[in-house]
Amino acid sequence: MRSVIKFLVVLALVFAVVLWVAGLDGQMEIRHGEWWIGISLPAAIVLAVALFLVLHALLRIVGWLRGWPERRRVRARLNDRALAEIGLTRALVALAAGRPEAARIEVARAKGLAGATPQLLLLEAEAARSLGDDEGAAKAFEELAARADSRFLGLRGLLRQAEAREDWDSARQIAAEAQAVEPKAEWLRAERSEVALRRKDWGEALALSSSEAPRASLTLAAAEQEPEPAKAAELERQAFMADPAFSPAVLAHARRLTEAGSPRRGRAVLQQGWDAAPHPDIAAAFLAPEEDRIRRVKMADDLTRNTTAHPESRLLRARVSLDAGLTGRARQELVALRDSGHADRRGYDLLVELERAEHSPDAAREKEAAWLREAAEAPAEPIWRCGHCGTEHRSWKPLCDACNTAGAISWSGAGR
Numbered sequence: 001m002r003s004v005i006k007f008l009v010v011l012a013l014v015f016a017v018v019l020w021v022a023g024l025d026g027q028m029e030i031r032h033g034e035w036w037i038g039i040s041l042p043a044a045i046v047l048a049v050a051l052f053l054v055l056h057a058l059l060r061i062v063g064w065l066r067g068w069p070e071r072r073r074v075r076a077r078l079n080d081r082a083l084a085e086i087g088l089t090r091a092l093v094a095l096a097a098g099r100p101e102a103a104r105i106e107v108a109r110a111k112g113l114a115g116a117t118p119q120l121l122l123l124e125a126e127a128a129r130s131l132g133d134d135e136g137a138a139k140a141f142e143e144l145a146a147r148a149d150s151r152f153l154g155l156r157g158l159l160r161q162a163e164a165r166e167d168w169d170s171a172r173q174i175a176a177e178a179q180a181v182e183p184k185a186e187w188l189r190a191e192r193s194e195v196a197l198r199r200k201d202w203g204e205a206l207a208l209s210s211s212e213a214p215r216a217s218l219t220l221a222a223a224e225q226e227p228e229p230a231k232a233a234e235l236e237r238q239a240f241m242a243d244p245a246f247s248p249a250v251l252a253h254a255r256r257l258t259e260a261g262s263p264r265r266g267r268a269v270l271q272q273g274w275d276a277a278p279h280p281d282i283a284a285a286f287l288a289p290e291e292d293r294i295r296r297v298k299m300a301d302d303l304t305r306n307t308t309a310h311p312e313s314r315l316l317r318a319r320v321s322l323d324a325g326l327t328g329r330a331r332q333e334l335v336a337l338r339d340s341g342h343a344d345r346r347g348y349d350l351l352v353e354l355e356r357a358e359h360s361p362d363a364a365r366e367k368e369a370a371w372l373r374e375a376a377e378a379p380a381e382p383i384w385r386c387g388h389c390g391t392e393h394r395s396w397k398p399l400c401d402a403c404n405t406a407g408a409i410s411w412s413g414a415g416r
């Protein structure tokens with residue numbers, strides 16, 4: 001409605017102007033020597049307007065003709081881009097359908113039309129990967145990484161490739177570059193931590209580790225790698241603080257304190273570790289400075305005072321009592337251990353040893369046989385075992401050499 005009114009107003013104005021021009025009085029004259037042209041003023045105005053319109057139209061036509069090749073180029077480019085888009089979709093479908101060779105051909109054609117766009121480069125890399133052409137994939141990923149807008153995509157591809165060929169040094173460098181591009185990518189942090197584990201760079205793995213990581217074992221592993229004694233000592237302390245039930249850290253921290261001239265503090269750490277999770281190695285370290293067998297019995301009592309009924313405490317007291325010739329005490333502990341239902345083979349081995357100590361060989365034989373029958377049913381003695389693959393290890397180590405999992409080796413015995 002508004003535009004209709006506008007149109008009518010313009011029409012009325014034009015009409016008024018035409019009427020006004022038609023009503024003008026006067027004449028226009030052009031003289032040149034003997035030549036003379038004379039026309040009325042309205043006719044001259046109409047002529048001037050007509051001339052202006054014709055000139056304007058002419059200029060427009062010239063401009064249109066001059067822009068024609070450029071328009072043609074743009075149209076061709078748009079056409080190419082549309083064709084490339086179709087090629088890209090076809091390549092995606094081919095890749096999804098498991099026809100990487102066809103995807104590769106489509107990508108090459110689309111690249112010819114639209115140039116190497118990030119999408120096409122990524123598809124090219126994926127197609128090459130599917131065809132087992134790692135070199136081709138690497139080339140495409142490198143091209144992606146060289147562009148500012150797709151740098152992360154390229155680095156991500158190169159990282160996967162480095163990991164696949166277990167080139168951990170390259171993987172570390174690429175992952176760090178990728179993290180610089182995308183500092184907030186959490187998965188990348190986990191990836192870098194994993195790469196650090198693979199490189200056995202425990203310090204870096206620890207720095208990058210998440211809250212669920214086995215901190216005590218990683219820290220202790222980092223301590224073992226640390227050449228500077230003061231730093232190593234601090235890492236051992238941190239490992240112990242992270243998990244006082246982790247006996248390797250308890251032993252390392254206590255050993256360091258003792259060597260530094262604080263045997264009492266060393267003993268206190270062993271005591272704390274034993275209270276958290278009794279482990280035979282802790283008992284061995286605690287009793288090591290004492291050679292007198294009777295005094296060792298007293299020390300074992302001290303160590304186990306907070307964990308009297310724990311199977312490891314009973315085993316320890318039985319062992320030192322037997323060594324000191326206190327067979328009555330040893331028997332008391334071993335019978336209690338057996339009755340608790342937590343005796344493993346070591347308990348029965350001690351019972352056999354006890355029978356031999358108390359009886360003549362003939363009298364002992366029958367009793368030994370009974371214990372050995374029971375021992376066959378008892379659980380095996382605890383050991384360091386990888387929680388990931390189940391491989392047994394003689395001692396703790398940061399990395400399972402059977403399955404390469406870090407921080408998975410744990411003691412299979414009873415805990416607290």
Ligand SMILES: [Zn+2]
Binds near residue numbers: 386387390400401404
């Ligand atoms: Zn393993």
